[in-house]
Amino acid sequence: MSACAALLISAPASGSGKTTITAGLARYHRRMGRRVRVFKTGPDFLDPKWLESASGQPVYNLDLGMVGADGCRQLLAQAAAEADLILIEGVMGLYDGTPSSADLAIALGVPVLAVISGKGMAQSFAAIAFGLARFRDGLPFYGVLANRVGSLRHAELLQQAMPADLRWLGHVAAETALSLPERHLGLQQPAEIDDLDARLERAAAAIATTALAQLPPQVEFATPAATTVVPPLLAGKRIAIARDAAFSFIYPANLDLLRAMGAQLVFFAPLADEALPAACDAVYLPGGYPELHAATLARNHTTAASLRAHVAAGRPLVAECGGMLYLAEALTDVAGECVAMLGLLPGQARMQTRFAALGMQVVESEQGVLRGHTFHYSTFATPLTPWRVAANPDSGKAGEAWYRHGAITASYMHAYWPSNPQFAAALFL
Structure with missing residues (x-):
């Protein structure tokens, strides 16, 4: 069994900025000299490329249906043995899909960060945060980050409306330069972006101003008792x-x-x-x-x-x-x-x-x-x-x-x- 700081980054819906925030977290903690391993929930190919650019390490997929619970545990246990921080980017909204990001967080015991866009909202922001945290019993909810916030006053309104028992982790300003360009299958590939490194550094700088600059809680990751031995079926090929x-x-x-x-x-x-x-x-x-x-x-x-x-x-x-x-x-x-x-x-x-x-x-x-x-x-x-x-x-x-x-x-x-x-x-x- 290995212990490692870990966080699953989710949101109310797709398009909330999960990938940007996860990439910013990975780049910030990497810049601080920490060994960061990032995973992506679901079968996505494109988000992992951005996360790999930010973390400097290959990004593996976690999905209870496709990878299996034991497969997910095996990947995380291997990462925990060598990393200082594990980040898991969720898929769609926190409770969307079967299995969902919430299902994964509960199965693996990984605390959830909710990234919620504050654009066009004030006190309703807190209602969304409350719903995400309370919708399902047993969810290890860590806290809330406000994304796309218009001003310091806007951030104050959002924070003041939050229930006292929900952790406020700060806010990220609405800055177009932090957004990641898309096309019909999702995000563009990092190799196509001329200012890729500058975007990642801006995202990291935004994270540095929040409570997420500190490591999240430690999680114990146990290697599954039954591990499959892969036969050398392609030896010499x-x-x-x-x-x-x-x-x-x-x-x-x-x-x-x-x-x-x-x-x-x-x-x-x-x-x-x-x-x-x-x-x-x-x-x-x-x-x-x-x-x-x-x-x-x-x-x-x-x-x-x-x-x-x-x-x-x-x-x-x-x-x-x-x-x-x-x-x-x-x-x-x-x-x-x-x-x-x-x-x-x-x-x-x-x-x-x-x-x-x-x-x-x-x-x-x-x-x-x-x-x-x-x-x-x-x-x-x-x-x-x-x-x-x-x-x-x-x-x-x-x-x-x-x-x-x-x-x-x-x-x-x-x-x-x-x-x-x-x-x-x-x-x-």
């Missing part, structure tokens, strides 16, 4: 993974699992027109933003030729979401412009302005259940018959199709491979 601005939606835990199973991981950048690394046994094309780089991908013949040769040789290729769009015959953007893709998977992909699917997914196989999620703004019309069809674990409704076409396995589903190592290994064999 060399797996090439696309990784650049177009293909960046990769769970660190997935890479850890491949390495634990004995695989050697090598990386290549399709946007730079790089060929596959030599002597690859398998390829992984993760999700990302191929639609933003479709013209460049269409011109990059070196990457295309090496991927075609790989598939023609009958070697496995696993593609998720954006990776699957890259394999399609063509991709049409929201303006109606059609760009030829690799043509390795029969079908046409089309972007739209509204998301096409969102939610948790499970898929059955001979190896058992594999868990993950889906979130995309495109559709894929294909004559292929699905090899497997995932389902929503809550409603039981049919979810994303999995396709098998020669050496290719492709789906919109973003799989969390540690949920079923045997299934994951089989994809690459």
Whole structure:
């Protein structure tokens, strides 16, 4: 068992500033010389990139459904053994979703910080804080931070209205420069922001003026009694993974699992027109933003030729979401412009302005259940018959199709491979 200061940062709703505040906390305490580990609640890929930039450490996902309670405890126990502070950014509002951020906080015993936007409010701010703290018995509620506050007088009004038994942790002024830019799948990627470091430093400076400059309470994190021993199912296998601005939606835990199973991981950048690394046994094309780089991908013949040769040789290729769009015959953007893709998977992909699917997914196989999620703004019309069809674990409704076409396995589903190592290994064999 390891003890570490820890805090789960939540809010009444999405858009309240959780990511900015969490990044500011991570950068401030890192600047103070503390070892900070940050986690993200839910299956998000984009918020973790900002949090990694702020903390200087990989950011892993915590989700009671996708990762499992024991998986979450294992990750936190490992972090607590080496960190001075653990921060967990919540998802949506504190009580939203099944499981919710509140469910996670209660299961793990991590105190909750509520980040509440004060914009357009005075005394009603306190009513929201009261509701978040009292809505569910057993929630380890730590305190409240007022975000987007208009002035010192505004902050005084908010604080004066607070119940005496709710901890006021300070306020952050409404400053546009602290906000993080967004696009259709969420936040922009940090590598695209010229003033990234300056934004993080401003967020850290804002935290320095609050009570959050002090470490939160210590939490005891126990390693689960039963730990799964991962068999070396991929020993000696060399797996090439696309990784650049177009293909960046990769769970660190997935890479850890491949390495634990004995695989050697090598990386290549399709946007730079790089060929596959030599002597690859398998390829992984993760999700990302191929639609933003479709013209460049269409011109990059070196990457295309090496991927075609790989598939023609009958070697496995696993593609998720954006990776699957890259394999399609063509991709049409929201303006109606059609760009030829690799043509390795029969079908046409089309972007739209509204998301096409969102939610948790499970898929059955001979190896058992594999868990993950889906979130995309495109559709894929294909004559292929699905090899497997995932389902929503809550409603039981049919979810994303999995396709098998020669050496290719492709789906919109973003799989969390540690949920079923045997299934994951089989994809690459």
